[in-house]
Amino acid sequence: MGAQLLDESPVFADRIAECEQALAPHVGWSLTEVLRDGRELDRVDVVQPVLWAVMVSLAAVWEGYGVRPAAVIGHSQGEIAAACVAGVLSLQDAARIVAVRSDALRQLQGRGDMASIGTGPDEVRALIGDERPGVSVAVVNSASSTVISGPPAEVAAVVSEAEARGLRARLIDVGYASHNAQIDELAGQLEERLSGVRPVAVSDVAFYSTVTAGRIDTDALTAEYWVTNLREQVRFAETLEALQADGYHLFIEASPHPVLVLPMEETIEAGTVVPTLRRDQGGTKQLTLAAAQAFTAGADINWRRWFPTPQHPIDLPTYPFQHHHYWLKRTRPHPPTPGAQPTASEAQLWRAVEERDLGLLSQTLGPEEGSEEAVQALAPALPVLGSWRRRHQEQATIDSWRYHVTWTHVPDSGSPELGGDWLLFVSAGQAEHPAVQAVFDALTKHGAADVRLCSVEPRTDLAPVRTDGLAGIVNLLALDEDPHPDHPAVPSGLAATIALVQALGDTGVPLYTVTQGAVSTSAADPLGRPVQAQVWGLGRVAALEYPRLWGGLVDLPARIDHRTLPRLAAALSPQDEDQIAVRSDGVHVRRLAHADPVGIEASWRPEGTTLITGGTGGIGAVLARWLAHQGAPHLHLTSRRGPDAPGAHQLTTELTDLGTHVTVTACDVSNRQQLRDLIDTHPPTAIIHAAGAADLTPIGELTAAHLGGVLGAKAHAAWNLHELTRGLDLSAFVMFSSGAAVWGSGQQGAYGAANHFLDALAEHRRAQGLAATSVAWGPWAEAGMSAGEESLAYFKRFGLLPLGSELCVKALHQAISSGRPTLTVADFDWARFTPTFTAQRPSPFLADLPENRRAAEGGGSDAELSAFRAELEKTPAAQRQDFLVRQVRAYAAATLGRAVEEVPAVKPFQELGFDSLTAVQLRNQLNSATGLALPPTVVFDHPTSEALATYLREQLGVEGEAGEGQVLTALDKWATAYDAAGLDEAARRRVVGRLRALVSKWSPAADGSENGGHDDLEKASADDIFDLISSEFGKS
Known part of the structure; x- marks a missing residue:
């Protein structure tokens, strides 16, 4: 009976101690000892004070949870606890009442009994009849639960008759008959022993009496009332109906066992009944469940008892499905429709409002809405409308700036075959780390020929790493979160990762960096290792500075299971994705997305x-x-x-x-x-x-x-x-x-x-x-x-x-x-940012943004390309070089933000201030204008406007020349399209023969002439060359 809470709930234990002190003058036993050992609870003068103390202490626990009652109701002696909880009775008076009453009942021990009959009071009265005047209806709990009391033999006879009629009936093991005429002989001594008991204060908590079946003035709770409470019928069901009629809907039973929940639920049609403890479930776990039930029913629970700091809701689901897909396929948002943009008339209307220009407003609204009377009527509202407009324009701007990182679930790619030799770099002493073992197993079980561990000590300067013959390198150094021995602010694993990147250089062997618990894919996937997350910030920069080296970032779950290995192996395979989280529910990839718009109002205010x-x-x-x-x-x-x-x-x-x-x-x-x-x-x-x-x-x-x-x-x-x-x-x-x-x-x-x-x-x-x-x-x-x-x-x-x-x-x-x-x-400015950012390597991270997707789907500007081509074609051949020089200078000047005059045709780009970033931007602009696919290094390979224009002229194939660049590009495409390793020996011989035949057509004839079966290269057009390649090999 609450013994477990003595050890688990300080609030409960403290209130029990106060109750014990209040009972001490009236009893000769220890409350806490009885609660712990359960002895003597068969005595009425023990069990009733103990029940009172438990009920009062449970109410204190509820108040500690933030639940203070708006009204109280007690069942029989429970009214003593209810009055105490409401603040109407002092703890001392309440202890006195329950101790005196239970002691007096000992005088009636053996002279009466009580019994529960499973039907309503009218049928019970019919069972009692006129021949059993000593038996009375003591308690009406509900329409199907009534308690009788009276002399033992007569009560037993009623029970037998009820059972004979098929009703549920049982004796209640108390040994006395309360709420019966037998109490009358105790009335005098009770009033005398309780004299001086009176309410101590007027409470704002409503007190509903089961004696009167309604709310009463607490001034009535004198000694006489507590005698009447013991003598008169307990009209519990009627009182519940009164509470419900007055609008109460959440009822918490504060008792060691929910004996009244069933009759309460039967009586209360629209409400919730929450039990506090259950028999054999008397600890804080059950209290927590009760608090949760009350919370779902509308109670304002103070969760700081469980969570000392504020908690935040998480998105469902909170666990992964094991056999079925949860994640819905992401749909692409539609691009903005023209209707989303303001029309000219709308823009003019708002300009009139902001400038408070009544004339323009009249002109915009037209002859009917813009009449002089109508406009004058609107005049007082213009400042308010203008202010509203500015606020919403500002908010629209802020909303357009707001982005957040999301994690997108992608389908599993099956069981990959990795192959080749791999190096695993780990910090000294971490070879047995679960993440290291997971990577080792993923590689070896998915085809890696040889996997070698390389242990790195702190302060180690790594020598250049030989990567010949390697299929990949996995960096697990970030798992070492210990502070660097010489620089405590630096995690050892982060410093070692930098040393590893420096030692590898921008080789063509992919370097994958693996962490564990360094990212959060959702609110249900908490980020447990923020120290390791630092390598993710470093890695995104390494991807830009070492594009040929960087394979990607892979984060493992805190708990690695059998599903992790194939997903991890897939993450270590060649692919576009380079920021991956492997989780028990699948693989997630990192994306940038627009954040949802927010309201203008913000609630946080600085205090303290x-x-x-x-x-x-x-x-x-x-x-x-x-x-x-x-x-x-x-x-x-x-x-x-x-x-x-x-x-x-x-x-x-x-x-x-x-x-x-x-x-x-x-x-x-x-x-x-x-x-x-x-x-x-x-x-x-x-x-x-x-x-x-x-x-x-x-x-x-x-x-x-x-x-x-x-x-x-x-x-x-x-x-x-x-x-x-x-x-x-x-x-x-x-x-x-x-x-x-x-x-x-x-x-x-x-x-x-x-x-x-x-x-x-x-x-x-x-x-x-x-x-x-x-x-x-x-x-x-x-x-x-x-x-x-x-x-x-x-x-x-x-x-x-x-x-x-x-x-x-x-x-x-x-x-x-x-x-x-x-x-x-x-x-x-996505038109500038994305091409520059992705010049060296693609960025799936930006791929889902609508602005980038439209650009990828739509390619360059058709209008810009057509205008450039048209201008070039109508330029005389002798002047095309000058035209291209002017174009290059103009684009270079725009990139640097300078006037064209400041960009001489023969001055090196680097001396003009071009760096790798601006060089890529110039390359991107020239790509859009010309339709070519220029290499990222084109500005440095052809370092002046003059040189770059010459290169463009060659690539564009103008002036009827063969266009060496285009021919070589076509050959590159052909070489890429055909893999010699995929051909058998006979096929390779046939292809080599055709290649030799093609070369012979371009080579000088045996007689020393320049005709090898075709006009020489100088006389062939680009189309001639493409046709030749196509006819010879079927592909250009």
């Missing part, structure tokens, strides 16, 4: 102390001003220089004038002790981690020391903040990440690793029920590390447009309020 790391920097200052305008009571700004940082004093003054208390502290947030002292001094209620430093260093030049400097300010500091504030009730934990972590950016390997850790930490925290928001930003226009003119121009050429800080803070506010852990905010 908001800590901003990097608070005196450009973005930190923007955030501080925004928070001050939001009414932040206290802002704690920290940076390395603190009050001595440039502009810190002026910022403090400005924020103070806005009514915000400001503290500025010098602190290195990567230093755990400094940060601990800062947090202890001013415990935050919200945190914004905006500290960090930009970094442009190729992976080939990275060292562990350099990596430590970048990771320290971002990743290591974020982890310190996470660990040091886990016990605080934070309303927000915001981290400023970067787009470099989401899609990868050249020369930002360290920066990408650091920022991706922030995204992973947000996922990790949210899985633990902690507040977390990580926003990966594109370049800010007015603040931040990329705010300089040169940087912004660079990003624009790349296809990333600058973000206005005013809209950025609105986007941030909405992100915090949304409860989602991660978000990407960037303004892409």
Whole structure:
């Protein structure tokens, strides 16, 4: 009877102790001892006080869960507990009542009995009849449950007659007859012993009496009432009906066993009955189940008893189906229809509203709606309409910036055959790691000829790795999460991965990097290893800097089973996908998608102390001003220089004038002790981690020391903040990440690793029920590390447009309020960004975006291609070189953002300022204009406008020349189309013979002339050559 809860529930145990103290003056036994050993519970003067104490203590547990009753009802002596729970009786008076009444009942022991009859009160009264005057209806529980009481023999006779009529009937083992006339002889002494008992307060909890079958004034709960309660019939069913009629719908039975649930459910037509404990199920597990039942019925449960920090709903399903596909095939969104764009008249209407131009408004609306009277009537509304329009335009802009990372389920590709020799790089001592064993087994069971483990020690400088004859390399170094021995902010596995990439160089052998638990494919798949996630940020940059080396990133599940191996082997096979998560429910690939639009209103508000790391920097200052305008009571700004940082004093003054208390502290947030002292001094209620430093260093030049400097300010500091504030009730934990972590950016390997850790930490925290928001930003226009003119121009050429800080803070506010852990905010010019980003290797990550899919399906601009071709064809042959030079100069100038005059025809592109990025952009523009498929290195292979124009002329085959480039391209296509290894010996001899015949036609004749059966190459057109190849080999 609740004994288990004494050990498992501090609330229950504390209330029981209070009850024991209240009972002590009236009983000679220990409440806790009786609860633990169960002895003496057959005594009425023991069992009734014990039941009272358990009921009161269970109600305290419910209140600890956040459930405080709006009304109470008690069953017989349960009314004593109900009055106590409602606050009407003191614990001492309640203990006195239950102890005195149960002690008095001992005087009636053996003189009466009680019995339960399975029918309603009318039929029971008929059973009793007139010949049994000592028997009465004691309790009416429901229409099919009635209790009688009276002398033992007469009660037994009623039970026998009921059974004879086929009714369910049984004696209740109590040995006395309460709610019967026998109580009358106790009335005098009870009133005397309970004199002085009276209500202690007027309660806002309604008290429903089973004596009167309705709500009563609690002033009536005097000593006389508690005698009447023991004497009169318990009208439980009628009282339940009164409660239901008054609108109550959730009923919780606070007792050690749900003896009343069935009659309650029978009586209550529209409501829910929740039992608290069950016999032999008296622990916190049953309490948790009860709380869940109450929650589903509408109770406002305080889940912090189970989850000390806020929890967030997850999307179904929470488990994978084992034999059937769950995932629906993704459908492609339709491109925007013309109706989605504003018409000219709509645009004019809104311009009239925004400029408050009544004349233009009248003109736009037309002669009827735009009459002078109608327009004048609209005039007062123009400011409101204009404001609404601006807000919604701003929101539309923000929505267009919002992206998020998704994981798409892809079908299993069967059981692949890998073949060849493989190297596995692992950290020293991790050869037996489950993930290492899984990779080894996946390779060996799927055709790998030889798999060798290479163990790497910390501080090891790897020599160049020989890759001759290898089919693939698997990097498992990221599994080592231990801090680097010389640079604690750097995981050893991340440093070793960089050393491995440097040792391999951009070889043609694919390098696959494997992690375990480093990504979250859904809310049901928590991210358990945020430290390993850093290698994912590094890997996206490595894919750009080492496109021939990089095979991909593969994440394994926390639990590896038999389904993992074939999926893992498939992930290590040649394919387009390079960011893969293998899970028990299948394989998932990483994608960028538009985030759903959000509403304009954002609910989060700063309260208490908001800590901003990097608070005196450009973005930190923007955030501080925004928070001050939001009414932040206290802002704690920290940076390395603190009050001595440039502009810190002026910022403090400005924020103070806005009514915000400001503290500025010098602190290195990567230093755990400094940060601990800062947090202890001013415990935050919200945190914004905006500290960090930009970094442009190729992976080939990275060292562990350099990596430590970048990771320290971002990743290591974020982890310190996470660990040091886990016990605080934070309303927000915001981290400023970067787009470099989401899609990868050249020369930002360290920066990408650091920022991706922030995204992973947000996922990790949210899985633990902690507040977390990580926003990966594109370049800010007015603040931040990329705010300089040169940087912004660079990003624009790349296809990333600058973000206005005013809209950025609105986007941030909405992100915090949304409860989602991660978000990407960037303004892409996809026509520029995607071709440049995918110049060296394809990017499936971007493939599902509608903008990129339309471009892939539609190819280049037909209008641009036709115009270029038309202009070229009408240009005289002698002037075509000059025409192409002018075109190249114009495209080069546009790429650099310069005037054409600033791009001399013979000046090298590198001297003009071209780098690998802008070179690829120029190549892409020339591809679109000419229809050619120029190589990515074409700008450096032909380094001036003059040279590049000459190359284009050759590739285009203008002036009637043979077009060597086109012929060679055709031959390349032919060579690719035919695989000699697929032919038998006889077929190879026939093909070689035909090739020799073709060569002889192009070679000088035996007589020394230049005619080998055809006009020489100089006289042949490109079409002649193509026809020749086609006729000889059947394919051009």
